[in-house]
Amino acid sequence: MLKTENLSYSYNQKDWISFPDIHCEADTSHLILGQSGTGKTTFLHLIGGLLQSKKGKVIVKGTDITSLKGQALDRFRGDNIGIVFQQAHFINAISVEENLMIAQRLAGKPIDKSGIKDILGILNIEHKATANPKHLSQGEKQRVVIARALINKPAVILADEPTSALDDKNCAEVVGLLERTAKDVDAALVIVTHDNRLMDYFPNQIRLS
């Protein structure tokens, strides 16, 4: 599902950060650990196609996304990669439901209202469908973010510090939801974090240094 080969990146073309090769099958979860400054976010963005490197390969579902350009890359990302960010951001002018619709639309998929209803139901926030995301609690926001990452049934789900803003109870809940829903859609889950609480949940761990 997700594979990297000899991936490295440089912001100034002099100092190169090298990343370990990873290989994640569908239905598996990986934890990428590292202290601040070890390039966790850079790694995640490279895998997610938000950043492109001239060195190395990122292969998602058989496609080397480092070779994709422009609109093709955007489309591929929208279609195959779901990303959960540390901070829960939304398009604030529209409702939770509409945020999910626009995610479907931008990935070039037809709008599927019952799919949206299902996923909100699984995450137990169905009742907030028509609410403005601004008015949700932190835990609710994180769930909507997960819903948005899952809505297009991506092959890979990337999560960047998904629990750092959450207390222990919410942390456990969010991790559980991420893992379960990723399995539901047969996606490979990759979590980038420095949150040691998560180490107990995921046996597959890769440490950046």
Add this chain to the structure above:
Amino acid sequence: MNLVKLSWKNIISKPLNLLLSMVLFGLGIGLINFLVLLNHQLKNQFDKNLAGIDVVIGAKGSPLQMILCNMYHIDNPTGNISVKEAAPFLNPKHPLIEKAIPLSLGDSHKSYRIVGTNHSILELYGGSIETGKLWVQHFEVTLGRVVADELGLKIGDRFQSSHGFQDVDDLVHEHGDGFEIVGILAPTGSVLDQLILTTTKSIWDVHGHEDEEGGDHDHDDHAHDEHDHDDHAHDNHGHDDHAHDDHAHHDHEHDETGFNLVDYPDEQITSLLIKFRNRTNFQALSLPRNINENTDMQAASPPIEINRLYSMIGVGVDALRNIALLIALVSAFSIFISLFSSLKDRQYELALMRVMGAGQQSLFFLIIMEGIILAIVGCFLGLLISHIGMEVLAGYAKASYRYSLTGWLFLKEEMWMVLGSVVIGIIAALIPAMRAYGTDIHETLAR
């Protein structure tokens, strides 16, 4: 939920920004369109009422005033001319003049003007009788359609005329049974619709009668007299060179009523509307100058005077138009500012859209769309303002000038107004859209 809908939602989520752009843009477009509408309708009215009249002859004074009074019926007369002076132009065998229509003004009914004239005035405006008949006997009147409709008058009704053109009770004449309505004209869309037509002699009689009664009105403020015409009325000195003596009487046709104007050389009329046989004839062209130089009357060409009027109003209109353009420019700037400042708050949002699969061009399109929507909403507000303004003005113009303007006439120029707004919206959104296009997702999201 598509990009256009998202643009719209983005805009209405910031109602104050929307309001500001809308009001500014609305004012600019509203003012411009108001001027276009007004210009169009006034020109239309003025042109329709030119009615092929080549020259107006009346008492000396302001030529523009004379034209406005005798052709458009919105100003006071410059005074009167004596029939004796006017007689040569009434000769049907006049080599240059095809038609000369005498007008006698000075009275009104509920501020609709009563015009003493003959039936040939109908030919000027393409008027025809709709119900009843044309005026024949003295004190018979035929109403223009608007007069009949607005005052709710019908055939057989009678009314007393009043002095001058204002609707003032204590200036009402008491003259026997007054005027009797014998007919109503079909609508022509011209000034004819606003007139009450009667015989020339009726106008004289109303005033002659009053003189016998001892004249309870001060005649100096009577419209027939108010523009002191003593200088041309008291005698007929010094224009023997002009071809008008008594020889021509038998050449003048009696009109439909059996009345022959030139039989009353001592009476007065307000003006003559002249139509030339051939308006490019050199002699015809120099006739007005001859009249102005050699008689106590003046002659003026309607198109020339109306163009003069346009050019006088034009300065003000140009100034207004420039102000309106300035407002439109400022509003374009406000759209630019509002989009540009919203980008700062929405950087993360835009990056997120990219993550979800939106291409750079989609973000560009989104912001451009927001500019277009802001401009179009403002434009429609402006069009609405201009039409309401026009309708308000129409009410006022109707009350004061008996002019029928309307706020509900839509011109195809307004389509251009909408298109122009779209262009302004695009231009205002261009730089913000380019910024959105260039959003660096990695940098924005890593922050």
